[in-house]
Amino acid sequence: MSELYPVRLIPVFKDYLWGGTKLKTVFNKKSELNILAESWELSANKDGQSIIANGKYQGYGLKEYIDIVGKEIVGTKGLALDDFPILIKFIDAKKNLSVQVHPDDEYATCHDGANAKTEMWYILDCNVGAYLYYGFKKDITKQEYQDAIRSNTITDVLNKVPVHKGDVFFIPAGTVHAIGAGILICEIQQNSNTTYRVYDYDRRDKDGNKRELHIREALESSNLKKSTYSNSVLDGDDIILTQCDYFTVRRLKVQNRVQLRIDKTSFHSLIITDGSGELYMGGEILKLNKGDSIFIPAQNNEYTVSGPCEIILSFL
Incomplete structure (x- = not known):
């Protein structure tokens, strides 16, 4: 391993x-x-x-x-x-x-x-x-x-x-x-x-x-200025929910499988918010279930996630 x-x-x-x-x-x-x-x-x-x-x-x-x-x-x-x-x-x-x-x-x-x-x-x-x-x-x-x-x-x-x-x-x-x-x-x-x-x-x-x-x-x-907000329901299988100086967050809706790329700039965090599936990386296979949290260390590599599942993917 x-x-x-x-x-x-x-x-x-x-x-x-x-x-x-x-x-x-x-x-x-x-x-x-x-x-x-x-x-x-x-x-x-x-x-x-x-x-x-x-x-x-x-x-x-x-x-x-x-x-x-x-x-x-x-x-x-x-x-x-x-x-x-x-x-x-x-x-x-x-x-x-x-x-x-x-x-x-x-x-x-x-x-x-x-x-x-x-x-x-x-x-x-x-x-x-x-x-x-x-x-x-x-x-x-x-x-x-x-x-x-x-x-x-x-x-x-x-x-x-x-x-x-x-x-x-x-x-x-x-x-x-x-x-x-x-x-x-x-x-x-x-x-x-x-x-x-x-x-x-x-x-x-x-x-x-x-x-x-x-x-x-x-x-x-506290910021005492009038606040503006957006809470629109977002649609799509792969969308960016938030991108700021501290983190980027994507939501992935995996129907069959998706291949993802990771590099040395940041780790990946995967939170499974619905469904189940599997993660394949370098010969390793992880079962994924609703509620699971997975940490992937920063590296130049690819991995695959099968579904059906919904994933919150966070990185720097």
Whole structure:
């Protein structure tokens, strides 16, 4: 087996209070946790890293694996970065998530412990009438923003956006947002777990304590300009969902088979969001099922995926 073989990953699970059980019932995730709010499908984050499930490096964490084999497997675009560049999750929002914001690169650089987070959402499924909040309806002053937070009317000044299966949202860092109840999402983001909560519906955690808000940080890092958004349902068997400075995301609908090219500039991450199939690469064959996460190290090579299946392909 080549050192650069396709790696199957075991996710990290998070049981935040707003989560549900769809990651178990829809994606067959195995966990003793009663609530599965998030599964971190591709993660080398300090708060939880994916585990390799196959081959020579079975049992190693993704970060450990990269440290052993070498950063070249991340790709030349990632060599200058201190940390693995992206984090990919499934999110099951049975209840509303907090209204929140993430810092941008400039703010993160000036504040120790902060990590920038631009992200995108691909709506895998949602309840009828589901919605989310995305940025401000109009330009707002910092004082107006602060007043809305203090009076618990922050959602009144945000765009309330209905969602549908297949919608795509790109959320630049600094955009105030909230995922609403009844939405199942695949999220691709910068490798960050920095979240500044603005409003949390006066909820309490499992110990009866109100969850911490981060008002000062939110006031300093939020984009107060009117936000524009697009959530059009995209059609096509091979389309780019998002392309930005931090990642590119393609959606592939494989009916029979498709041949894909990888090079030394970036790894490939494959998230199987529907169906099943097989991956063929250098004599290796991997079975693919709905919910699987595959990491392919950067290299000059080709591989083939058979279907029928839907794949979210992410790379730098």
